[in-house]
Amino acid sequence: MLATPDRPKVKVDMEIIHAALAQGVPKQHRGEVWKFLSEQHLLRQTVSSQPPPDNTAYKELLKQVSSEQHAILIDLGRTFPTHPYFEESMGPGQLSLYNVLSAYSVLDPEVGYCQGLCFVTGVLLLHLEEEDAFNMLKFLMFVLGLRQQYKPSMTAVQIQMYQLSRLLHDYHKDLQCHLEQQDIAPSLYAPPWFLTNFASQYPLGFVARVFDMLFLQGPEVIFKVGLSLLGSHKLLIMQHDSLESIVDVIKTELPNLGLVQMEKTVNQVCEMDLTKQLQAYEVEYQVLNDELHAPSDQRSAHLEKVYQSLQQQNSELMEELQVKTHRNSGACKLAQVTFFSA
Amino acid sequence: MSETYDFLFKFLVIGSAGTGKSCLLHQFIENKFKQDSNHTIGVEFGSRVVNVGGKTVKLQIWDTAGQERFRSVTRSYYRGAAGALLVYDITSRETYNALTNWLTDARTLASPNIVIILCGNKKDLDADREVTFLEASRFAQENELMFLETSALTGENVEEGFLKCARTILNKIDSGELDPERMGSGIQYGDASLRQLRQPRGSTAQNKQQCSC
Numbered sequence: 001m002l003a004t005p006d007r008p009k010v011k012v013d014m015e016i017i018h019a020a021l022a023q024g025v026p027k028q029h030r031g032e033v034w035k036f037l038s039e040q041h042l043l044r045q046t047v048s049s050q051p052p053p054d055n056t057a058y059k060e061l062l063k064q065v066s067s068e069q070h071a072i073l074i075d076l077g078r079t080f081p082t083h084p085y086f087e088e089s090m091g092p093g094q095l096s097l098y099n100v101l102s103a104y105s106v107l108d109p110e111v112g113y114c115q116g117l118c119f120v121t122g123v124l125l126l127h128l129e130e131e132d133a134f135n136m137l138k139f140l141m142f143v144l145g146l147r148q149q150y151k152p153s154m155t156a157v158q159i160q161m162y163q164l165s166r167l168l169h170d171y172h173k174d175l176q177c178h179l180e181q182q183d184i185a186p187s188l189y190a191p192p193w194f195l196t197n198f199a200s201q202y203p204l205g206f207v208a209r210v211f212d213m214l215f216l217q218g219p220e221v222i223f224k225v226g227l228s229l230l231g232s233h234k235l236l237i238m239q240h241d242s243l244e245s246i247v248d249v250i251k252t253e254l255p256n257l258g259l260v261q262m263e264k265t266v267n268q269v270c271e272m273d274l275t276k277q278l279q280a281y282e283v284e285y286q287v288l289n290d291e292l293h294a295p296s297d298q299r300s301a302h303l304e305k306v307y308q309s310l311q312q313q314n315s316e317l318m319e320e321l322q323v324k325t326h327r328n329s330g331a332c333k334l335a336q337v338t339f340f341s342a
Numbered sequence: 343m344s345e346t347y348d349f350l351f352k353f354l355v356i357g358s359a360g361t362g363k364s365c366l367l368h369q370f371i372e373n374k375f376k377q378d379s380n381h382t383i384g385v386e387f388g389s390r391v392v393n394v395g396g397k398t399v400k401l402q403i404w405d406t407a408g409q410e411r412f413r414s415v416t417r418s419y420y421r422g423a424a425g426a427l428l429v430y431d432i433t434s435r436e437t438y439n440a441l442t443n444w445l446t447d448a449r450t451l452a453s454p455n456i457v458i459i460l461c462g463n464k465k466d467l468d469a470d471r472e473v474t475f476l477e478a479s480r481f482a483q484e485n486e487l488m489f490l491e492t493s494a495l496t497g498e499n500v501e502e503g504f505l506k507c508a509r510t511i512l513n514k515i516d517s518g519e520l521d522p523e524r525m526g527s528g529i530q531y532g533d534a535s536l537r538q539l540r541q542p543r544g545s546t547a548q549n550k551q552q553c554s555c
Contacts, residue, residue: 074360075360114409114411115359115407115412116383154412187418190384196383200380243402244387
């Protein structure tokens, strides 16, 4: 596949790509595979995503002084500090890291430099030449849309945290309840998952697989991996009942992945589809947020409307449930109804 | 939990990026310098039980990312903090200049009564100093902060910083200036405390145990 003549213009069957990727990617070809996946993504794109502001060549961008220079420098020694390629102060690894981040911050002044980007760029640099790594960063940020989460307001991160807690409620309700009892919200453990694509805490072999899936499926992958990991460790987490020990399990036990767990996670991620839920929960977040900031009388009128529509939905669901209970498939819907009436 | 304590205090560690917040926390909890640390993304936290003025106090310490834009993510963890270490780097004037903003944030988001100790960290790098002791101690005085210069590398004054803050809070409880029963005080009674003698705050405690989902 990688050696196809005129590769960037030839669409390859998605089934074939999925099958190939499920078998794993040889390390020496990984960078090339990521480039290939990005080309395939661009070939399939129906609506064009936000294009980069300009197409200034990498070498030109490097010549400009970044206003984020200082912020980037501070983080260089604090990114993969024990990895042989990055450990030497201003050695080749750190220098490339600096170059790519500096060039990116010039290209995209709205985002500039945000903590977390160092890790994402670091992973790219482990598999790609500097300029290719820059191009892939550009792809992740602009085409796959990761740049939203790094903007100064970080609103996208707030939305992600809300979406994750709603998904947890859908897939692992008991776990979600257990965490809520201890006041453990996703914002306590999940920001590094999203802002570094798991690179800051997880073994690099696993992170590479996460990046493979990210290039193939887009940013939804981070939700899927997170849900899968939390789900697989549900019993372990629920054995603990203090804030400290639970957070400790999530931060130190979850990343401690064996090969089997890793494969299991990758397989689960390939099977999940969260598109609809993620869209619904994003809208839900916006609505809740608008209500919170609306003037109070308007708010109560609005809440009244919401309440009525929920009641309506509730009774509709009740009817549906009754019909379905008759058909013997009631049990799992019950949870949904109690939720709406709560 | 097997440990017993009289009080639990919620602490924050705040300040600009690269000032050594996580290293201070690590030094305080583990008694050693954290060599190869990642930069903090979001919030981290740690806890330690200490003995202050005859009382056992559990310090639950929340360490936050220093880059300004992360405040939107970390600010919810400010709520109800009883104490804070406000950290700058003595070799970086920029981190010192940012102190006013951090201070406003702490007082508005946590509590106006929050007890804050200013820590001029990286004391071991005296040759590269950009902020004098005198200048910072004036700033501390004007803003009613306690002040220490610390070194997360050598451990100098790190323990003192946390303990000083805890001691001040205890004194304020004793003098009645701080009311642990008030919502959002950042103070909780521990298992070993006088809680049993007081009116149980039953209803709120019970509610928390119920699942809200």
